Amino acid sequence: MDDIIIKTAPLTSKGQITIPQKVRELLEVSTHDTLRFIINTTTKQVTIEKQTAVCELCRDEKVIGSQPCFACDGTGIFDSNKSVLSFISQLQKYNIQGSIIWQNSSDFTSPLPFPLIKLQTSNTAYPVPIIETFQDFLQARSMVEHAGNVPFHQYDLDKLLDHLFVTEKARNTLKQKLQPETNAIFETFFGQKKK
Incomplete structure (x- = not known):
């Protein structure tokens, strides 16, 4: 009982x-x-x-192909409160290396107020498009964690999104929805404004 x-x-x-x-x-x-x-x-x-949020990569299947899903750690449930650093630490056990790169790019007149996120792996069990999609998610999450109120009007939006995001889907979605003078990027990826 x-x-x-x-x-x-x-x-x-x-x-x-x-x-x-x-x-x-x-x-x-x-x-x-x-x-x-x-x-x-x-x-x-x-x-x-x-x-709880169903993992968008494995769709609650807990696996990608025959391997445990690296995004939800094989649970099927996505922890939306986890930080970029926590996700990158979690990826190591799946032989996926994550880098957080702070850079001043010559492509922009102002330094970027958030780091560039890169994922690499020699693990061929995970399809490259899946890893790229998760990299773009982490990039957007990094922007939420570090950017605060980013004055997007200071940047060439197309150049910024092309520089930060790997998948064409992410770039195109953000180009359509992002207004340069707002923080709509946060709403686009997370459905809420940065707190």
């Missing part, structure tokens, strides 16, 4: 509650995690669970 734990928390005047520590530990949630509320309108019972 399942253990039942009952915890209470007061509702503030702003309609907020603090989730008790025991519940946070049980759900394995921490700051910036997203919670999902499942409401049974008949019984008026609410179930709270940690929101």
Whole structure:
């Protein structure tokens, strides 16, 4: 029989509650995690669970071909709170090397406020387009982590995106959606603005 734990928390005047520590530990949630509320309108019972994101590379299959998925570490669930550095560390066990390169490019009049991300591997088990797609994801994540409010109007947008992103799909998507005077790149890749 399942253990039942009952915890209470007061509702503030702003309609907020603090989730008790025991519940946070049980759900394995921490700051910036997203919670999902499942409401049974008949019984008026609410179930709270940690929101997880299905891995976009393996589509919850946990493998790419016959190898464990390197993006979700073979879980099928993508940790959207993980940093670029954490992802690059994780890639090492899949024989994929990641580099974080801070550079001043002669192609730009202003130094880039975020590093260039490069992935390399001799592991032929993973298709190159899959690795390139993940590299572009990490590049966008790096921009979110380092850029803050980037004044994109200082850069030739086409040149910037061609310099940073490997796949034509990523470049074209961003060229269509990115307004030079905004931070739309963050919304394009992550559906939210940088905090």
